[in-house]
Amino acid sequence: MTGIRNIVVLTGAGISAESGIDTFRSEGGLWEQHRVEDVATPEGFARDPDLVLRFYDMRREAIQTKLPNPAHQALARLDAAWKGELLIVTQNVDDLHERAGARRVLHMHGTHLNAWCTACDTRSPWTGPMIDRPPCPSCGARALRPDVVWFGEMPYEMDRIYGAIRQADLFVSIGTSGAVYPAAGFVRDARELRVRTLELNLERSQGSQWFHESRQGPASRLVPEWVNEVLGG
Numbered sequence: 363m364t365g366i367r368n369i370v371v372l373t374g375a376g377i378s379a380e381s382g383i384d385t386f387r388s389e390g391g392l393w394e395q396h397r398v399e400d401v402a403t404p405e406g407f408a409r410d411p412d413l414v415l416r417f418y419d420m421r422r423e424a425i426q427t428k429l430p431n432p433a434h435q436a437l438a439r440l441d442a443a444w445k446g447e448l449l450i451v452t453q454n455v456d457d458l459h460e461r462a463g464a465r466r467v468l469h470m471h472g473t474h475l476n477a478w479c480t481a482c483d484t485r486s487p488w489t490g491p492m493i494d495r496p497p498c499p500s501c502g503a504r505a506l507r508p509d510v511v512w513f514g515e516m517p518y519e520m521d522r523i524y525g526a527i528r529q530a531d532l533f534v535s536i537g538t539s540g541a542v543y544p545a546a547g548f549v550r551d552a553r554e555l556r557v558r559t560l561e562l563n564l565e566r567s568q569g570s571q572w573f574h575e576s577r578q579g580p581a582s583r584l585v586p587e588w589v590n591e592v593l594g595g
């Protein structure tokens with residue numbers, strides 16, 4: 363892959379599937395077990411906070427028992443070796459990219475491992491449950507919520523993401539169905555900017571037609587192969 367200096371990688375639940383973390387839309391996936399409206403919206407949280415806090419307590423506990431897979435490890439290898447610009451924009455709220463060693467990671471939908479105090483607006487590292495309404499480490503108020511972006515809420519660092527796409531020579535999408543916006547629109551933004559686009563996914567996503575190239579298969583095989591190509595292995 364010649365002439366590539368700046369890369370933006372978008373990842374979704376599919377990159378963590380082989381680590382044993384449920385995806386959202388697959389058979390038996392999270393959205394089959396729970397109604398999105400009930401567990402991933404501010405309205406759902408206002409209506410039944412216990413339901414929402416239990417949903418995220420369960421997932422927060424689960425991800426801490428999982429390990430990064432070869433796809434996370436390959437992106438961490440790329441991050442360590444790549445001299446050009448690289449930004450790994452993840453829709454995932456797990457910390458497997460970081461646990462694999464990646465550093466240039468941006469969580470556009472937040473993270474499980476932070477608590478967000480709705481009284482003092484402080485975000486604090488958090489690994490335990492929230493169902494018993496523990497006090498905020500900063501102000502003591504019992505007003506914590508998961509630091510995740512719910513439907514209808516603005517994703518994080520959108521300017522930084524659009525800035526990176528504007529500078530990019532290559533946009534790569536890994537393990538995402540292209541069902542949720544604004545993330546699902548990045549490939550079209552990239553195309554309008556004459557950026558090369560590549561999809562690595564188990565199956566063609568809802569936005570496949572927008573990619574110059576789409577490769578199908580498990581991330582644990584496709585991502586190490588692609589990173590070897592880029593690093594000229």
Ligand code: BV8
Nearest residue numbers: 374375376385386387453513514537538539542543564581
């Ligand atoms: C917003 C955090 C205003 C919480 C999440 C335009 C058109 C239509 C609707 C909208 C629109 N703009 C906005 C909307 C509304 C809404 C939206 O998109 N609705 C959808 C349902 C139609 N968007 C919002 O509300 C967003 N906010 O728009 O604010 C705004 C507007 C403009 C600019 C700025 C702001 C906020 C959305 C964020 C919601 N929070 N997560 C939590 O995790 O609980 S979304 C959550 O679901 C994930 O983060 C992710 O984004 C999405 C799930 O998608 P995927 O990750 O792709 O997972 P999925 O299961 O769907 O697919 C997995 C894929 O992997 C599959 O393709 C499968 O084939 C593949 N796969 C599986 N195994 C493997 C694999 N691939 C490789 N290897 C494997 N082994």
